[in-house]
Amino acid sequence: MIKTDSQLQQDVMAELKWEPSINATHIGVEVADGIVTLAGHVDSYAAKWDAEHAAQRVSGVKALAVEMDVKLPGSSKRSDSDIAGSAENMLMWSTYVPKDSVKIMVENGWITLSGEVSWEYQRKAAVDAVCHLMGVTGVSDQIAIKATVTASTVKSDIEAALKRRAVSDAHKISVEVKGADVTLRGTVQSWSARELAMHSAWGTAGVRNVVDNIAVSY
Structure with a gap:
């Protein structure tokens, strides 16, 4: 069943309210032709992150535009050096992120991660490790992935994975x-x-970048 924009808007708003980590009071939802726009403000980058994922979970969402900003309450504000120290500790204790592989820069609460790892899960683990820290207003992922395999191997590995997972x-x-x-x-x-x-x-070794040109047709 194809949802109308009005139904989709109601479902996204309900999903935001249902997610316990989000205060949806200041989040507005607009829908046009299946494209959802989230606007307003939240009190942490973690809440913004969770709101994006909550909206993506709703059936019928074709694309998502995020126009939310992060307004930290006074009790959550921290210095950049303090945030950088916490981020460094989180990466150091992560079992997935190789030691000294990721560099951290913080400016006005915004964390930029750079460096090089071998796998996408390692890059994702680094982002996950810092995005929920208090005082963070945003995260930029500039971590590169080492290319270690041939193009033919990458293609065959991806196609085999899709079949294995019964997509x-x-x-x-x-x-x-x-x-x-x-x-x-x-x-x-x-x-x-x-x-x-x-x-x-x-999930294929050596993949450095994935361009998603897949359309969703309900």
């Missing part, structure tokens, strides 16, 4: 590889299938 629309997804950059194209029938295809691509 019903796997045959509709094409995989293009240039060096260590992967582009996925095609049309699937749910956001979850699209996310699974992206996860399969990022």
